[in-house]
Amino acid sequence: xxxxxxxxxxxxxxxxxxxxxxxxxxxxxxxxxxxxxxxxxxxxxxxxxxxxxxxxxxxxxxxxxxxxxxxxxxxxxxxxxxxxxxxxxxxxxxxxxxxxxxxxxxxxxxxxxxxxxxxxxxxxxxxxxxxxxxxxxxxxxxxxxxxxxxxxxxx
Numbered sequence: 001x002x003x004x005x006x007x008x009x010x011x012x013x014x015x016x017x018x019x020x021x022x023x024x025x026x027x028x029x030x031x032x033x034x035x036x037x038x039x040x041x042x043x044x045x046x047x048x049x050x051x052x053x054x055x056x057x058x059x060x061x062x063x064x065x066x067x068x069x070x071x072x073x074x075x076x077x078x079x080x081x082x083x084x085x086x087x088x089x090x091x092x093x094x095x096x097x098x099x100x101x102x103x104x105x106x107x108x109x110x111x112x113x114x115x116x117x118x119x120x121x122x123x124x125x126x127x128x129x130x131x132x133x134x135x136x137x138x139x140x141x142x143x144x145x146x147x148x149x150x151x152x153x154x155x
Contacts, residue, residue: 004130005096006105010138013146017138020126024133029100031065038126038135042066045126045135046119048102050095050111053080058094060113062104062127062143067116067155077114077152103130104147113149115140120151 002021010017022037035042045065051074052058059078063069075083088099095107104113104127119125119140126135127143144151 002129002131002134004103004106004134006103006128006130006136009106009146010136010142015138015142015146017136017142019129020135020137022133022135024100029132034126034135035065040126043118044122044124046115048097048104048128050086050091050102051083052086053078053083058086058109058111059083060104060107060111060147060149061154062113062115062119062149063154064116064118070155073152073154074114077150077154078112097128097130098132101128101131101134103128103136104143104149105136106130110148113147114152114154115144115149116154117151118155119143 020038031045031047032042035045043064046062047065049061124137126137129136
């Protein structure tokens with residue numbers, strides 16, 4: 001199994017986690033498809049989204065894969081008037097990750113990060129391990145601790 005930067009960071013912080021690999025292709029990169037491939041409920045697979053405010057500051061939002069990020073709630077949670085998603089072509093230069101393999105752990109910089117509060121209803125959640133075809137399973141609290149995230153109403 002590959003050892004990604006996200007996994008190395010979790011190991012360095014002694015955070016209990018489990019990695020799951022699955023067959024992936026470019027067309028099937030949504031979190032609901034991932035949930036089916038790894039045999040779990042879609043509400044436990046969280047996607048990582050990157051947005052910016054009017055000052056060009058970046059923010060990361062981690063939301064259940066079967067929901068959409070509410071931009072008004074995201075703006076409120078991050079103390080901004082307005083927030084908008086970055087363009088897909090900007091993702092890799094800004095974070096080091098590609099679409100479908102964007103992990104909230106181990107981005108080029110530690111951006112202000114917010115995890116949807118529904119994560120706290122789950123014993124464990126899945127997030128990308130930093131490449132397509134791999135997920136990490138860990139507690140929402142451990143994820144928040146390692147990426148210095150806050151829980152908020154985002155969906």
